[in-house]
Amino acid sequence: xxASLFAAQACAPSECFAVPANIAFGxxxxxxxxxxxxxxxxxxxxxxxxxxxxxxxxxGVNYLILQAEFLAVTQFLVYIGAIIVLFLxxxxxxxxPMGRSDDLDNAKLxxxxxxxxVMLLVVLGGALLSSFGETHLVFSTANSTTALSDAxxxxxxxxxxxxxxxxxxxxxxxxxxxxxx
Amino acid sequence: xxxxxxxxxxxxxxxxxVYGVIVRRNGVLVLMSIELILNAVNINLVAFxxxxxxxxxxxxxxxxxxxxxxxxVGLAIVLLIYRNRRSVDIDQLDELKG
Numbered sequence: 001x002x003a004s005l006f007a008a009q010a011c012a013p014s015e016c017f018a019v020p021a022n023i024a025f026g027x028x029x030x031x032x033x034x035x036x037x038x039x040x041x042x043x044x045x046x047x048x049x050x051x052x053x054x055x056x057x058x059x060g061v062n063y064l065i066l067q068a069e070f071l072a073v074t075q076f077l078v079y080i081g082a083i084i085v086l087f088l089x090x091x092x093x094x095x096x097p098m099g100r101s102d103d104l105d106n107a108k109l110x111x112x113x114x115x116x117x118v119m120l121l122v123v124l125g126g127a128l129l130s131s132f133g134e135t136h137l138v139f140s141t142a143n144s145t146t147a148l149s150d151a152x153x154x155x156x157x158x159x160x161x162x163x164x165x166x167x168x169x170x171x172x173x174x175x176x177x178x179x180x181x
Numbered sequence: 182x183x184x185x186x187x188x189x190x191x192x193x194x195x196x197x198x199v200y201g202v203i204v205r206r207n208g209v210l211v212l213m214s215i216e217l218i219l220n221a222v223n224i225n226l227v228a229f230x231x232x233x234x235x236x237x238x239x240x241x242x243x244x245x246x247x248x249x250x251x252x253x254v255g256l257a258i259v260l261l262i263y264r265n266r267r268s269v270d271i272d273q274l275d276e277l278k279g
Contacts, residue, residue, distance in 0.1 A: 018182050025182070029190045036194055036217055040201030045210060052213050055194070059220045062187065066231050068238050071223075071245075078245055083216070083252050090209045090256040094263040106206050106272055113203035117196040124192040128185055135184040137231050147235045148242075156239050163246045170250030177257035 021065050028065075032058035043104060045096045049087045056080055066137075070145040187228035194221035208259040208269040212252060219248045 035054035042048040056079040063072035152160055194217055201214025223241045230237015263269050 021182055022186075025186060029186075032190065033193055033197070036197040039217065040197055040205065040210075040214055045207060048210060048213060052216065055217060056220065059224060062190070062224055063227055065182075066187070066227050068227050068230075068241070071227060071238055071241055074242065074245060078249055079216075079220075083249060086252055086256060087209060087213060090212075090259060093260055094209065094269045096207065096209065096269070103270075104207050104210060105204050109204050113200040116203060117200035120199055121192060121196040124195070125189060128188045128192060132184050132188060135232070137182045137184055137228070139231065144235065144238065148238050151235045151239050152242070159243065163243055167246060167250055170254050174253040174257040177254070178260050 024061070025065055028058045028061045041105075043100045043102060044098075045091055045101070045104060046088070046098060049084060049091060052087070053080055053084055056084070067139055067144055068148075070148050184228055184232065187224055191221040191224040191228070194218075194224070206270050206272050208262060208271050209256070211271060212255045212259070215255075216248065216252070219244060219251075 032055050035051045035058070038051040039048050039055060042051060056075065060072045060075040060080075063069075063075060198214045198217030198221060201217065202211055205211050205214060223244050226237045226241040226244065228237075230241070259269055262271075262274070266273070
């Protein structure tokens, strides 16, 4: 298990650092931030969708570092396997310009966007740093997939069923919206 | 590992997603930015769940399911806008403006 490879170095509650996991996290975080910025600034719409793959894969790696194996597999299957393909279909069906195009951004709103993002980041970052400054993660050696399935099918069974009905409703809704009469 | 490194990464991704939602004009790109936001929230849920039980992962799973439904319906709406107006520029959808 890749996650337990990372977790084998996980530190005691004292001051030690799980060095390999932190290196993996750092590389992954830099890649994700760079790719996320490219997603919102790229002038080629297909490239933006492909940069989104990098971000989603990075989120999956983060799940692995956090020992959530099942979620990581779900992330790769659902997001990279299905949702990106759906986006590419959407791009092609709306006949988006395939090459570079400069009208994907609203230049007038760019200062407002940067201002909103920076202010949000400052507020969130300040709140997080002051609330969870030195909180360490404590990893258990238990298999989280077992615990996850136990929780989903015992404690969270009714929300799970509601989500399945909601997925069906969304499916029917999408078909009704998109079909030609 | 610190809890904060995950939370700060998620905050950065969230802010980038908000920037994308505000600035992008193409409907499909706005949906992509919303995906960034949802994934940032998921990292938060799983990071908190690492310290305090499995509930975080359960809710991350639910968020993934809701995100899949949202993209399906959202792309259908964008497709319908394209069919009616021959463009997906959401800045031109201003009929509600007085």
